[in-house]
Amino acid sequence: MQPLRQRFLQYNAQTSDAPLLLEFERAEGIYLYDAAGKKYTDLISGIGVGNAGHSHPKIVEAVQQQAAKFMHLMVYGEFVQGPQVRFAEKLAAQLPETLRTVYFTNSGAEATEGAMKLAKRFTGRREIIACRNSYHGSTQGALSVMGNEEYKSAFRPLLPGVRFIGFNQEADLSAVTGETACVIVETIQGEAGVRIPQRTYMQALRRRCDETGALLILDEIQAGFGRSGTLFAFEQFGVIPDVLLLAKALGGGMPLGAFIASADIMRSLRQNPVLGHITTFGGHPVSCAAGLAALNVLLEENLVAGVAEKHRLFKSLLKHPKIKEFRGAGLLMAIEFESFDQNKAIIDRCIEKGVITDWFLHDSCSMRLAPPLIITEEQIREACAVILESL
Incomplete structure (x- = not known):
């Protein structure tokens, strides 16, 4: 039988010529786990869906x-x-x-x-x-x-x-x-x-x-x-x-x-x-x-109460000469770069390092950050370190 990825490309309608092709088997909290067991930090919550995290009991x-x-x-x-x-x-x-x-x-x-x-x-x-x-x-x-x-x-x-x-x-x-x-x-x-x-x-x-x-x-x-x-x-x-x-x-x-x-x-x-x-x-x-x-x-769990402080932590950590602007409302944030090509290269590098981010439909120069609201201070620091390494 063909690998699942090939069958996905053959039988499932595609929305672009370059899907991410990450194959996940389970998810828990702010993490996704691929078929090889590699752990990824989800900084986009399935595009704003998983506010309470994945697989909350x-x-x-x-x-x-x-x-x-x-x-x-x-x-x-x-x-x-x-x-x-x-x-x-x-x-x-x-x-x-x-x-x-x-x-x-x-x-x-x-x-x-x-x-x-x-x-x-x-x-x-x-x-x-x-x-x-x-x-x-x-x-x-x-x-x-x-x-x-x-x-x-x-x-x-x-x-x-x-x-x-x-x-x-x-x-x-x-x-x-x-x-x-x-x-x-x-x-x-x-x-x-x-x-x-x-x-x-x-x-x-x-x-x-x-x-x-x-x-x-x-x-x-x-x-x-x-x-x-x-x-x-x-x-x-x-x-x-x-x-x-x-x-x-x-x-x-x-x-x-x-x-x-x-x-x-x-x-x-x-x-x-x-x-x-x-x-x-x-x-x-x-x-x-x-x-x-x-x-x-x-x-x-009073998750909303911690959103403002977590926003401030992201903002304080994500400082770099390549970042043109940091915008955000709570845990819906954007980091603007010089171009889409630069943004995409950084996003790809983050994914390689196990941190999933994305760009915006009408603002392709900016990186999307919208993690589950349950993300902890330690997890924020770890994710931001990967973003800065990728920069």
């Missing part, structure tokens, strides 16, 4: 127990399923009163799709405003509000009626008018290389949406669940969105997304037409059980 136990009871029963929204109800209830308890109705989806991209439909249905409007260098998923609707033409041009035509403004550019907010159904914004821009807005900008954005009747959709698919230093990133800016998008860490390692709004807004999907948004596997009971366990771990 409480999450694994929740998955095993739920799988033994039942898995898929019916399309989302028809049967009363305990894992969905309990997780939605726990999420609601962490959120403002206007964000208490949860629609579970399969992924972040589907959460984006559902939220855009919801905004159009609730407002009766068609225009959507997004930000340049934004990323909200790769399905055609989500791609329509991606602010990078390089990734879009091959797939046109996309959704009509989408306009783009500058992120953190208050002057551009005049583009939001009475014709605008929604403004969709990442609370912290992730794939742009960790771009953090001014508090005054976020508050001006909230006011402009209120003035025009447009819904404010905040995408925290990557920045949520403690990664930015608070449970939800919008808490740092003194604003509350009309619709909140979650995914990645939401499922504790299982596939899960959600868009969350008030009951008043969300009921728009019930009528004209009925079943305004449906999904077969959204809110899968095993994923919801895992997500609830992951949220409980986050809260019970």
Whole structure:
């Protein structure tokens, strides 16, 4: 039989001509272990997924127990399923009163799709405003509000009626008018290389949406669940969105997304037409059980409390003449270099030395650092030493 790597290339669809081709057999905590037993430090958490670390025993136990009871029963929204109800209830308890109705989806991209439909249905409007260098998923609707033409041009035509403004550019907010159904914004821009807005900008954005009747959709698919230093990133800016998008860490390692709004807004999907948004596997009971366990771990182990100090440690250690800029919000960080070629060479060297990092979709000159929130001070020092050696 051919080696697994060759079969992967033969039978699994590829997303690039140069996949990493690392073959892992198990994962635990912040570490991944390959087929030869080599240990790798995961500094990207599966791209923002593993906030509680890999194979946390409480999450694994929740998955095993739920799988033994039942898995898929019916399309989302028809049967009363305990894992969905309990997780939605726990999420609601962490959120403002206007964000208490949860629609579970399969992924972040589907959460984006559902939220855009919801905004159009609730407002009766068609225009959507997004930000340049934004990323909200790769399905055609989500791609329509991606602010990078390089990734879009091959797939046109996309959704009509989408306009783009500058992120953190208050002057551009005049583009939001009475014709605008929604403004969709990442609370912290992730794939742009960790771009953090001014508090005054976020508050001006909230006011402009209120003035025009447009819904404010905040995408925290990557920045949520403690990664930015608070449970939800919008808490740092003194604003509350009309619709909140979650995914990645939401499922504790299982596939899960959600868009969350008030009951008043969300009921728009019930009528004209009925079943305004449906999904077969959204809110899968095993994923919801895992997500609830992951949220409980986050809260019970108080993981968010240590994020700011761990951020400061990374920042203090990663000083080098080749580093042009260090940007970060909690444990979502970017190290900017002179070029993509330089960045890629350093990333490759880190992987050789057993530390997994990556680059950003819209900022290929910057290295991504987003480790599990459970990472310790000693582990941070060890990982940063490898990065500096690679530099």
